[in-house]
Amino acid sequence: MPHDLTHLEAALAAYPRATLLEGATPVQKLSRLSNLPELNGCNLYVKRDDLTGLGGGGNKLRKLEFLLGEALAAGADTLVTWGGFQSNHARLTAAVAAQQGLACELILTPSAVRHDDDFCHNGNVVLDALFGANMHRLPPGSAPDAYADDLVEKLKQQGKQPFVMPLGGSSPRGSLGYAACAAEILHQADALGLQFDRIIVPNGSAGTHSGLLAGVTLARSCTQIVGYSVLATEDQASATTLEKTRQVLQLLDPATSLEESAVHVDGSQRGQAYGAPTDTMLEAVRLLGSREGLLTDPVYGGKAFAGMLAAVRRGDYPAGSNLLFVMTGGLPGLFAYRTAFD
Ligand SMILES: *Cc1c(COP(=O)(O)O)cnc(C)c1O
Numbered sequence: 001m002p003h004d005l006t007h008l009e010a011a012l013a014a015y016p017r018a019t020l021l022e023g024a025t026p027v028q029k030l031s032r033l034s035n036l037p038e039l040n041g042c043n044l045y046v047k048r049d050d051l052t053g054l055g056g057g058g059n060k061l062r063k064l065e066f067l068l069g070e071a072l073a074a075g076a077d078t079l080v081t082w083g084g085f086q087s088n089h090a091r092l093t094a095a096v097a098a099q100q101g102l103a104c105e106l107i108l109t110p111s112a113v114r115h116d117d118d119f120c121h122n123g124n125v126v127l128d129a130l131f132g133a134n135m136h137r138l139p140p141g142s143a144p145d146a147y148a149d150d151l152v153e154k155l156k157q158q159g160k161q162p163f164v165m166p167l168g169g170s171s172p173r174g175s176l177g178y179a180a181c182a183a184e185i186l187h188q189a190d191a192l193g194l195q196f197d198r199i200i201v202p203n204g205s206a207g208t209h210s211g212l213l214a215g216v217t218l219a220r221s222c223t224q225i226v227g228y229s230v231l232a233t234e235d236q237a238s239a240t241t242l243e244k245t246r247q248v249l250q251l252l253d254p255a256t257s258l259e260e261s262a263v264h265v266d267g268s269q270r271g272q273a274y275g276a277p278t279d280t281m282l283e284a285v286r287l288l289g290s291r292e293g294l295l296t297d298p299v300y301g302g303k304a305f306a307g308m309l310a311a312v313r314r315g316d317y318p319a320g321s322n323l324l325f326v327m328t329g330g331l332p333g334l335f336a337y338r339t340a341f342d
Contacts, residue, residue, distance in 0.1 A: 043321065110137075172247040206241045269304065299333060
């Protein structure tokens with residue numbers, strides 16, 4: 001029986017949304033990887049959210065569809081956000097502003113663990129500048145949200161109409177982008193005639209995970225969403241994901257509740273800190289590159305793919321399981337992590 005997605009899609013249609021994607025992103029099978037005996041007969045698929053055209057692509061564009069819709073409805077002329085030097089969200093916000101003819105103010109914070117030249121000056125920051133964003137590089141230890149408050153005041157005094165987006169674009173509105181992605185995935189599963197047992201994602205600011213979980217919950221799908229936390233600890237990320245998913249459901253259908261047990265966050269791949277390379281991440285990025293010609297990033301996708309590989313190798317999923325890994329983009333980060341791959 002195909003999924004009935006009318007309820008979810010009607011609920012999503014109530015919110016203003018800009019179109020930033022060309023259409024559905026492909027679902028592809030990783031045949032050469034799935035054939036490895038160590039993967040115990042699991043079928044690995046990828047959802048190619050790295051193949052979103054604007055600004056180098058990535059998962060943030062789905063959130064930005066709803067955030068831009070909200071910003072334009074509010075009459076904004078300036079987009080303001082913050083993140084690390086290598087923030088993909090900052091880069092894609094800058095690209096969206098360029099495409100829309102809006103100004104863009106990016107507040108960028110240094111990493112606690114990486115200080116080399118490639119990290120500070122290559123990758124995403126090169127592209128932020130190309131898109132014409134105004135960049136504010138904060139010194140270590142400063143609070144980007146307080147800085148954003150001051151900046152917004154200044155912009156208003158100059159007669160501007162700033163619109164502020166949180167870290168990773170993961171407000172409840174932004175996360176609707178991934179509830180919409182859940183509907184897209186379920187349509188694609190129906191068209192392929194298969195059921196995905198698990199959808200696997202990186203969990204950073206948790207909007208991707210929360211949006212997908214809200215979407216499958218509303219669609220009454222039994223697909224489990226598994227998030228590998230790369231920023232917060234497992235407990236913190238679980239709590240944040242539960243809260244955010246409930247906020248997204250509140251927007252879509254306040255009558256739909258969510259059990260805590262529906263949230264699956266695995267903290268085993270985070271390593272020392274956000275953005276700190278791990279051996280399993282390096283192995284996963286190399287394996288996907290060398291066996292499938294596909295690129296994952298070192299901060300998010302590489303760690304989540306490593307977690308999925310570990311689970312499959314351990315035999316956590318029975319042979320014949322269909323696992324869908326969401327490729328969230330972040331390719332510019334590879335250039336910022338050149339020394340980690342030396
Ligand atoms: C932001 C990001 C993520 C994580 O998404 P969240 O919604 O913040 O959890 C994953 N992969 C890439 C490449 C990202 O830029």
